[in-house]
Amino acid sequence: MRCPRVLPLLFFALTRSLLAQHPVPFLNQPLVPSSAAPGGNEFTLTLNGTGFASSSAVHWNGHSRATHFVSERQLTATILATDIAKAGTASITVVSPKPGGGASAVAFFPVAEPASSVTFTKIDFSSAGGNIQVVTADFNGDGKLDLATVGYYDSTVRIFLGNGDGTFKVGPVYSVCEAHSVVAGDFNGDGIVDLAVGARGCDEVTILLGNGDGTFRDSGSFAVGPTGPYGGPYSLAMGDFNMDGKLDLATANESNYVSVLFGNGDGTFRKHVDYDIGTTALHLAVGDFNEDGNLDLAVASPSQDGISILLGSCSATFRKGPVISFGTATDNRYLTAIDLNRDGKLDLAISDGELNTLSVMLGNGNGTFHGGGQYAIGGNDADEVGAADFRGNRILDLVVPSFYSSSVAYLVGKGDGVFEAPVNYTSGLGARGVAVGDFNGDGRLDFAISNQYANTISVFLNQPADPSK
Secondary structure (H helix, E strand, C coil), X not given: CCCCCCCCCHHHHHHHHHHCCECCCEECCCCECCCECCCCCCEEEEEEEECCCCCCXXXXXXXXXXXXXXXXXXXXXXXXXXXXXXXXXXXEEEEECCCECEECCCEEEEECCCECCEEEEEEEEECCCCEEEEEEECXXXXXXXXXXXXXXXXXXXXXXXXXCCCCEEEEEEEECCCEEXXXXXXXCCCCCCEEXXXXXXXXXXXXXXXXXXXXXXXXXXXXXXXXXXXXXXXXXXXXXXXXXXXXXXXXXXXXXXXXXXXXXXXXXXXXXXXXECCCCCCEEEEXXXXXXXXXXXXXXXXXXXXXXXXXXXXXXXXXXXXXXXXXXXXCEEEEEEECCCCXXXXXXXXXXXXXXXXXXXXXXXXXXXXXXXXXXXXXXCECCCEXXXXXXXXXXXXXXXXXXXXXXXXXXXXXXXXXXXXXXXXXXXXEEEEXXXXXXXXXXXXXXXXXXXXXXXXXXXXXXXXXXX
């Protein structure tokens, strides 16, 4: 919950409530349900997250739908039969009004016939400079998903504009010192997608503000806290950590430190606040893990057996939470926070680069987790983790690239946090980053992989192997 305020008079209490800043809503994955078949009936969509307001509205492809406020952590919305009349993928956001407020990050809702199994067809295109990470969003407002990738070797951010058929055309290129990580969000509140880029070689974050036409402008660079011998930040995460209606950033600095940079709402950030987790911070996941209404951080480290939890508070500070140990990990690299067993509590999927495994830790809803299984992914040097309802059957699957084996593991979920043995696809040498989206507009979620050594992006288009209808 938010910090309680005790005021002597009801009038002042009401005035304070009316004038309070609405947080930027934070939307958990998956939506409930996470997909639908075309031609279905009107239904109720449940959205879980953090920072919802009584006046928040659920938007379907930018259009408001009748929304019911359940709590600061849950909304429901009425989705019309006309919304799902034909195949396609909808963009879902939660929008809160001013003061503060704004739109959550986009969640994708696929509308397609469910399939008991799927395969993926690969399309490669050139992207020079050593691709570390890739993100997807509609940068030019044409309704087609685009890609941005960070090139570590040539210090660039490359934009690729989607054609809507799974192919992309080359867009602009921007210089960022040893660009290593990237997140997409609206950092100046103008409703246009921006980029925050971790400049590992310069120990800072560079902000590229979107112009809405696929181009960006530099809004400045902002220092992070103590970094490791190779610089930092290694990775980024975003959320409204102080609930003031402005997006903030957290950085894992490849040192013992995580830095938090509070946003000013205009694309600039205040001086970093640093937290010593006592071990190397490599990757971050954001979510309300103890369900108190404040965003927390999960931190992966290659030098400890477990995940460090930093618990957020209504005073905009973090405190050390538990270290989540699962016994066999030796090189925790990447993680994602998502509800894998459909119990309404955020779980963690964690890759181990040395053991080449994926570990699932199921959330208890109080900031602690319990073991949910470990899976050999059949590759070499597991990296980022992606999750989506690829089969359109309301069950999440996972994809994990492997750096040295040039492969991607696809793990089919059973809906209870358990996964089948992986199916492996060939990607490119140095497979690292994952971005999930419907790149050809057929209502089925695809994924893109950034290949660092191959200087390519691999787009894997989803093909139903056995439609159930």
